Amino acid sequence: xxxxASDNLTLSxxxxxxxxxxxxATGIIxxxxxxxxxxxxxxxxxxxxxPSAIPELSLLVxxxxxxxxxxxxxxxxxxxxxxxxxxxxxxxxxxxFFFGNYQCLAIPFIAYDRYIMITTSQxxxxxxxxxxxxxxxLLLMAVSFAFSVMPLVGWGRYGLLxxxxxxxxxxxxxxxxxxxxxxxxxxxxxxxxxxxxxxxYSKTYRHIASNGTSVHWAAPGREKMVITGCLVSTYxxxxxxxxxxxxxFFIDAYKLHKIIYIIPGPMAKFTGILNAIFYIWLNPHxxxxxxxxxxxxxEIQVVIKYTSRAKDEETPxxxxxxxxx
Numbered sequence: 001x002x003x004x005a006s007d008n009l010t011l012s013x014x015x016x017x018x019x020x021x022x023x024x025a026t027g028i029i030x031x032x033x034x035x036x037x038x039x040x041x042x043x044x045x046x047x048x049x050x051p052s053a054i055p056e057l058s059l060l061v062x063x064x065x066x067x068x069x070x071x072x073x074x075x076x077x078x079x080x081x082x083x084x085x086x087x088x089x090x091x092x093x094x095x096x097f098f099f100g101n102y103q104c105l106a107i108p109f110i111a112y113d114r115y116i117m118i119t120t121s122q123x124x125x126x127x128x129x130x131x132x133x134x135x136x137x138l139l140l141m142a143v144s145f146a147f148s149v150m151p152l153v154g155w156g157r158y159g160l161l162x163x164x165x166x167x168x169x170x171x172x173x174x175x176x177x178x179x180x181x182x183x184x185x186x187x188x189x190x191x192x193x194x195x196x197x198x199x200x201y202s203k204t205y206r207h208i209a210s211n212g213t214s215v216h217w218a219a220p221g222r223e224k225m226v227i228t229g230c231l232v233s234t235y236x237x238x239x240x241x242x243x244x245x246x247x248x249f250f251i252d253a254y255k256l257h258k259i260i261y262i263i264p265g266p267m268a269k270f271t272g273i274l275n276a277i278f279y280i281w282l283n284p285h286x287x288x289x290x291x292x293x294x295x296x297x298x299e300i301q302v303v304i305k306y307t308s309r310a311k312d313e314e315t316p317x318x319x320x321x322x323x324x325x
Contacts, residue, residue: 009162020078027070030272034064037280040289054133055109062099063272077165089167093158101144108193111200156181163261171245172253182245194235201227216285233274240264
């Protein structure tokens with residue numbers, strides 16, 4: 001390692017103070033926003049906990065867990081040194097990777113649910129059930145866990161970045177192990193999930209536009225904005241890490257500009273706030289429940305109705321969510 005190059009990647013006083021303040025602020029905002037959304041789901045279980053809520057709620061829980069990690073990196077940034085030791089570095093990296101990987105896999109799960117709810121028959125919608133969705137959720141978690149544990153057992157590695165304030169996948173690790181791990185990771189946990197979500201959401205939006213469908217997860221006229229936001233909030237936010245991990249394939253990692261080491265973390269940490277906006281505050285169904293929690297608004301509708309008709313049947317699609325206790 002070039003010691004001089006490494007020293008040039010450490011943060012100045014203003015940089016590490018600003019980064020620490022940002023991490024604490026986004027952690028607090030994301031934590032509160034996602035906790036409110038989770039509480040709304042749990043406060044009205046008979047109303048909110050439909051099969052569709054399983055992937056949506058899991059995403060909010062993932063974001064809340066990530067927000068709880070912000071103080072660890074935030075304090076290190078303020079002190080301009082990693083303060084949690086080698087084991088803490090590995091654990092922090094693993095947790096961040098696990099939740100980040102899961103979020104990339106959860107987006108197409110949500111997109112699939114929204115797609116089949118408006119484009120398939122009433123019979124298929126009736127067959128949507130908690131057991132199948134929970135099994136699929138556990139499968140996605142297992143895939144995320146498998147990829148996240150690999151750097152701990154020698155395929156790639158986690159480490160403290162040259163900025164010395166955060167731990168993640170070590171893209172200064174020049175080895176076939178790192179290169180092969182990143183290629184597989186990018187293909188299976190970024191490109192394929194993104195492509196799947198794009199395909200499903202594009203089909204969903206075309207159906208909405210051509211049939212005048214009203215959906216529970218976006219206000220009329222805002223479907224395109226919500227769909228775009230649901231994709232941007234995860235895949236663009238994590239693209240910083242993707243670029244940083246791929247650049248060492250072509251350039252010496254220690255010759256990368258310092259901004260490449262600084263920006264990916266804050267970009268990814270902003271995901272929790274963006275997800276709260278597009279999955280909670282722009283979701284009329286969840287927003288009504290939140291207003292009810294705080295004593296505002298009228299009685300919440302207990303049936304989610306889709307006003308268009310399925311392509312292969314003449315029966316309007318209705319998803320019964322049960323009654324509030």
